[in-house]
Each structure stands twice: as structure tokens, then as C-alpha cells.
Amino acid sequence: MGAIEKDLASKDSLSTLVRYENVTKRFGDIEVLKGVDLDIKPGEKVALIGPSGSGKTTIIRMLMTLEKPTSGVISMGGEPLWHKKSSSGKLVPADEKHLRRMRSDIGMVFQHFNLFPHMSILRNVTEAPIHVLGLSKEEARERAVDMLEKVGLGDKLDAYPEQLSGGQKQRVAIARAVVMRPKVMLFDEVTSALDPELVGEVLEVIKDLAKETDMAMILVTHEMDFARDVADRIVFLHDGQIEEQGTPQEVLENPSSERLQAFLSRFLRN
Amino acid sequence: MMDVYVDIIPKILPGAIITIQLLVASSCLALVIAFIAGLGRVSRFAVVRSLTSVYVELFRGTSLLVQMFFIFFALPAFGFQFSPFLAGVTALGLNYGAYGSEIVRGAILAIPNGQTEASIALNMTRWQRMRLVILPQAIRMMLPGFGNTSIELLKGTSLVSLITLTDLTYKGLMVQNTNISYTFPVFIVLLIMYFVIALPLIFGVRKLEKNASKGVVKA
Numbered sequence: 249m250g251a252i253e254k255d256l257a258s259k260d261s262l263s264t265l266v267r268y269e270n271v272t273k274r275f276g277d278i279e280v281l282k283g284v285d286l287d288i289k290p291g292e293k294v295a296l297i298g299p300s301g302s303g304k305t306t307i308i309r310m311l312m313t314l315e316k317p318t319s320g321v322i323s324m325g326g327e328p329l330w331h332k333k334s335s336s337g338k339l340v341p342a343d344e345k346h347l348r349r350m351r352s353d354i355g356m357v358f359q360h361f362n363l364f365p366h367m368s369i370l371r372n373v374t375e376a377p378i379h380v381l382g383l384s385k386e387e388a389r390e391r392a393v394d395m396l397e398k399v400g401l402g403d404k405l406d407a408y409p410e411q412l413s414g415g416q417k418q419r420v421a422i423a424r425a426v427v428m429r430p431k432v433m434l435f436d437e438v439t440s441a442l443d444p445e446l447v448g449e450v451l452e453v454i455k456d457l458a459k460e461t462d463m464a465m466i467l468v469t470h471e472m473d474f475a476r477d478v479a480d481r482i483v484f485l486h487d488g489q490i491e492e493q494g495t496p497q498e499v500l501e502n503p504s505s506e507r508l509q510a511f512l513s514r515f516l517r518n
Numbered sequence: 519m520m521d522v523y524v525d526i527i528p529k530i531l532p533g534a535i536i537t538i539q540l541l542v543a544s545s546c547l548a549l550v551i552a553f554i555a556g557l558g559r560v561s562r563f564a565v566v567r568s569l570t571s572v573y574v575e576l577f578r579g580t581s582l583l584v585q586m587f588f589i590f591f592a593l594p595a596f597g598f599q600f601s602p603f604l605a606g607v608t609a610l611g612l613n614y615g616a617y618g619s620e621i622v623r624g625a626i627l628a629i630p631n632g633q634t635e636a637s638i639a640l641n642m643t644r645w646q647r648m649r650l651v652i653l654p655q656a657i658r659m660m661l662p663g664f665g666n667t668s669i670e671l672l673k674g675t676s677l678v679s680l681i682t683l684t685d686l687t688y689k690g691l692m693v694q695n696t697n698i699s700y701t702f703p704v705f706i707v708l709l710i711m712y713f714v715i716a717l718p719l720i721f722g723v724r725k726l727e728k729n730a731s732k733g734v735v736k737a
């Protein structure tokens with residue numbers, strides 16, 4: 249617990265939006281993350297790359313509060329995510345109320361879209377702004393239509409998810425997450441469930457979004473060209489640890505670790 | 519030949535009213551109980567889960583007739599006096615509510631986890647997740663099961679004749695008692711009447727089954 253309690257209200261909480269401190273995660277007997285330290289600045293775009301099973305999804309799912317870290321502290325804006333300070337100043341496991349407050353700054357787009365199939369496209373995007381943010385129907389609609397037009401789906405407001413292509417569904421999912429205006433948005437391989445010809449349209453939408461937003465983004469991806477275009481920093485994860493990180497230039501052109509070199513060359517070959 | 523039917527049908531018909539009233543009242547009660555117990559079965563509180571599963575197993579595992587007798591004959595000893603109709607509705611509602619809760623539970627659990635995760639990512643409360651995302655999809659899956667259960671419930675109503683309620687079966691037995699040669703026509707009339715009451719339910723279930731898969735994520 250000592251490590252957990254060390255300067256949580258740390259001085260550079262302003263320049264750090266998300267902080268992972270020695271975070272580990274095990275599923276049963278397997279240790280999936282073996283002590284991850286990672287800082288993300290407000291507005292920063294970070295691409296997370298690494299072989300299958302290296303723990304990329306697990307890292308962002310813990311930030312979305314879908315998975316609980318086994319040890320270590322994840323903080324958001326200087327405040328611990330999975331813990332809260334009790335009256336005696338000790339860190340205790342967070343309750344649902346604390347998690348909900350923290351979640352309001354975090355959004356996520358999933359590999360398999362997870363749109364609500366019983367709602368029209370418009371309602372998919374207005375539902376949370378109305379019920380969670382408390383916007384009026386008109387405000388929510390305005391915000392949603394605006395965003396749906398931006399992702400090129402202004403003519404699909406009344407359609408249902410099953411009537412859309414995978415690429416269109418994923419663009420709705422992006423709009424649905426963005427209208428909540430989180431401070432950090434998580435993307436988990438959002439194109440890997442798509443037919444190859446639909447990948448481009450979704451990546452374009454994310455690139456445009458990245459350019460004009462001051463949201464931070466963590467993008468798990470296997471698309472190296474996309475990572476190079478969109479990211480300020482690329483983090484290479486290997487076997488539950490951060491093996492190397494740096495600017496796209498550094499990571500993709502001059503990888504220093506052998507594992508990263510091997511990973512990239514495997515990638516370029518196929 | 520037809521005279522027999524002209525004679526007995528008007529005598530039996532008032533029983534159909536009682537049977538339909540019983541069907542409607544106990545279906546409503548069973549539906550409410552099914553939702554309460556079904557949600558209880560998937561509660562995050564272990565106590566709630568165990569209590570509701572004790573209720574479900576108790577009422578599914580014992581005879582409806584004995585439950586009805588218990589409510590009508592045994593509870594008055596503790597100061598709970600039920601009219602025959604209320605005893606019938608209570609027993610039917612509790613019994614079929616237990617079956618219905620399994621339908622509710624099954625449908626809720628059948629909704630893919632991605633739906634819950636997406637609603638967590640949108641920062642919905644637990645209840646919002648259930649109300650806005652899970653239940654609207656789950657209810658579509660429940661409807662055929664509810665339809666089938668209400669047909670079962672209709673058949674179960676005939677037991678109320680044994681706690682002095684003058685339902686379809688009771689009336690039929692009365693008429694048959696007055697003239698033993700009526701036995702065959704009486705039971706033919708009973709079968710047809712139960713079937714006619716069940717018919718809308720049967721067609722309803724058919725229709726619901728066709729629609730059940732629409733608008734639900736294929737897992």
C-alpha cells in the first residue's frame with residue numbers, strides 16, 4: 249500500500265491527465281500486465297501497439313473501469329480511479345458513485361461497436377446526453393445531428409444499426425462517444441472487425457477528429473500508417489510491459505529494442 | 519342430439535367468465551412477480567439472489583394444487599382469510615410468477631455483455647443500464663415465453679374448482695353431476711371452451727416468436 253499512497257495529489261497533475269503507476273493485472277494465474285507506468289497529457293494522442301495478447305485491450309479497459317487492476321494506481325486528473333480517500337486519508341476501493349464521477353471524463357469505442365440495436369441511430373447518440381448529462385431533447389439532438397453529420401451519417405438519423413454497414417456502425421459509435429465530451433477517448437482496434445474496404449472511412453473520421461479536438465486519445469491499433477499519422481507518441485507493449493515508447497518517427501523508423509524491431513518487421517512483411 | 523348442447527352450454531358459459539377473469543388477474547400478478555423475482559435473480563446482492571431463488575424453487579418444486587389449498591385452507595388459521603377468487607389468483611400468480619422469473623432472468627442474461635459495457639462507457643447508472651439498454655431488448659425475447667406460460671396458467675386455473683370457485687371446470691362438473699348421460703357432451707364442451715380461450719394466446723405466441731429476434735444483437 250505504501251506505493252499507492254505516495255504523492256497522489258502530485259505537483260504535475262495539471263500536465264498529466266491519465267497516470268498508470270506500477271499497474272498489474274492478473275486473470276487467475278496469468279499475469280497479463282506486469283507493472284505498467286504510463287502518463288498521458290491532456291490532449292495527447294497515444295497509439296498503443298504490440299503483439300496479440302500483450303495486454304493492450306486490458307490497459308484501456310481498466311481505464312474505462314471495465315476491468316479492475318490487481319495492484320497499482322490509475323489516476324485521472326490527479327485523482328485515483330479505482331480508489332478513493334477515506335475520511336482517515338487511507339485509500340479504499342472506490343464505490344459506484346466515485347466510479348461514475350470519474351467515468352464522466354472517459355469515453356470508449358469498441359472493436360465490435362456495441363451499438364444499441366433497439367434504438368435508431370439518432371437515439372443511440374442522444375440517449376446518454378439526455379439521461380446522463382441531463383441535456384434537453386433539443387440540445388441533445390442538436391449535438392448528435394452535428395456530430396453525425398461530421399462522421400458522414402447525417403442522412404441515417406432514423407435508420408437502425410442493423411441497416412448499416414460495419415464502417416457506418418463504427419462511425420455512429422464514435423459519434424455516440426464523442427457527444428459525451430470526455431477528456432480522454434479510448435479506441436480498441438476499432439477497425440479490426442471491419443471488411444478491409446471499410447477500414448479507411450473509419451480511420452479518416454478518427455484522424456479528422458484527432459486534428460480538431462483537444463480530447464486526449466489512446467488508440468490501440470494494428471494500423472501502423474494510421475498510428476504514424478495520428479499519434480503524438482507510440483507506446484509498444486510486449487508481454488504485459490512497456491518495452492519502448494517515443495514519437496512515431498523514433499518508434500517506427502529507429503526502433504531500439506530487438507522485440508520492437510521483430511514486431512515491426514513481421515508487420516511490414518504481411 | 520343438439521338439444522343436449524343447447525341445454526348445457528348456457529349452464530357452463532358463466533364459468534367461462536370466471537375462468538377468463540382468473541386468467542387475466544393471475545397473469546397480471548404473475549407478470550409483476552416474474553419481473554421482481556427475475557431481477558432479483560440477477561441482483562448484485564447475494565442475499566437478494568438467494569432469497570429469490572428460494573422462492574422460485576419452492577413454488578416450482580411443489581404442487582400448485584397444494585399451494586392453493588395451503589392459501590385457502592391453512593392460512594386462515596394464522597388469520598389470513600382469502601376469498602376463493604383471491605386465493606386462486608394468489609396461488610396461480612405466485613406459481614406461474616416463479617416460472618416467469620426464469621424467463622426474465624434468462625432473457626436478461628442472454629443480452630451480450632458488450633451492451634452493458636457500452637452503457638458503462640456512456641456513464642449510465644446501473645438502473646439506467648437496465649431500463650434503457652438491457653430490458654427493452656430482453657423483453658422482446660421474453661414475450662414468447664410469457665405467452666406459453668399464460669397458456670399453462672389457463673390450464674392451471676381449472677384447479678380452482680377444488681376451492682369452491684365456480685369456474686369453467688366447476689360448472690361442467692356440476693352439469694355432469696346432474697345427468698350422467700351428459701358426461702361426454704360436457705367434457706367436449708369444456709375442452710372446446712378452454713381451447714377457444716387459449717386461441718388468442720396461441721396466435722399471439724406465434725406472432726411474437728416471429729418478431730422476437732428483431733432488434734436484438736446477435737451475440
Ligand SMILES: Nc1ncnc2c1ncn2[C@@H]1O[C@H](COP(=O)(O)OP(=O)(O)OP(=O)(O)O)[C@@H](O)[C@H]1O
Pocket residue numbers: 275280298299300301302303304305306307
Ligand atoms: N477476461 C479475461 N479472462 C482471462 N484472460 C483474459 C481476459 N481478458 C484478457 N485475458 C488474457 O489477457 C491477455 C492479454 O489480453 P488483451 O486482450 O489485453 O491483449 P491484446 O494486447 O489486446 O491482444 P489482441 O491484439 O489480440 O487484442 C491475453 O492472454 C488474454 O487471453
Ligand SMILES: [Mg+2]
Pocket residue numbers: 304305306437
Ligand atoms: Mg485487444
